[in-house]
Amino acid sequence: MSLNAATVSQNHLLKSLPDDEFLKLSPDLKLVDLPRGKVLYSLNSKIDKVYFPEDAIVSIVTLFRNGSNLETGIIGREGMVGSSVSLKIETSPRETIVQTGGIGWQLSKEKFQKAFEKGETLKTVVLRHVFAYLEQISQTGACSSQHNINERLARWLLMCHDRVSGDEIKLTQEFIAQMLGVQRPGVTNAAMNLKVRGLIEYTRGTIRILNRKGLENAACECYQTVKNIYDQYLSLIELRKLNSQLDDANLRMGSEIQKQREIEYETNRRIQNLKNAVTGIKKISKIKIVCVNCKKVRDENGLWHKTEQTLQEKSDIKTSYGMCDECKETIYRLK
Incomplete structure (x- = not known):
């Protein structure tokens, strides 16, 4: 279930x-x-x-x-x-x-x-x-x-109609007579009256509602009185x-909105941290050769200069390491 x-x-x-x-x-x-x-x-x-x-x-x-x-x-x-x-x-x-x-x-x-x-x-x-x-x-x-029996029968059929699916009600006139406390001929005449007016039709054991609005008009006031109470x-x-379901839905929606706000806040916080982290990063445009021993920097003309600190602080050049001619001579005694 x-x-x-x-x-x-x-x-x-x-x-x-x-x-x-x-x-x-x-x-x-x-x-x-x-x-x-x-x-x-x-x-x-x-x-x-x-x-x-x-x-x-x-x-x-x-x-x-x-x-x-x-x-x-x-x-x-x-x-x-x-x-x-x-x-x-x-x-x-x-x-x-x-x-x-x-x-x-x-x-x-x-x-x-x-x-x-x-x-x-x-x-x-x-x-x-x-x-x-x-x-x-x-x-x-x-x-x-x-x-009278006509009004009571109409009321009773409406009450039954409210409690079934569809327009057919499985009932015999004999049973209806017993339930209403009247003689069978009285129910037969009342049912015929409703049928002639086009409100119902019936065969043995089955009554079909054809015109509910008309049946409501034919019924006594008691039907509407009871229906209003129910x-x-x-x-x-x-x-x-x-209302309870709507309250639950609103609570769930509020919870989802709060979660979304927390995610948005965390995302913005991380973005700001990244911005702060890259503020001091210099733009890379060229790579210069730096002597691995004395840290001199070789320029475009092949000349070596001790300018690594200056280059790193005041330019967008990224450095890597090499070895100048003087260091090669000193270390490897090439001359």
């Missing part, structure tokens, strides 16, 4: 984690299939694993004594399933079932709780998710008593992470 959540996950909570927190969490995350109809938690069952959906949608369902049920909330890639363990509540008060199949990241309850206690950002995003989810189920409860509280985490 990559060391950066943003490159491997579409789950908003995981993507919002800084790299150091995700590094600690990633070895324990397991990518699993979440097939449609899979029960993640039964009523009053122990929560031993939590899930971060990628493209699956999970329904939280209330069961009634007469055998009917009603969906009270949905969770997709915007959040996590089993977040109650962050509040030390480790038994599920509702049945939790996969509504739309897909994949998700699985993490043991113990590993999650350990990371939750130590990870500042993880703790923040999970608690914000819990708050947003509570607002969702509160609004859904009010919606069920105040709005956008407000969870997008703040993304913004905080972005």
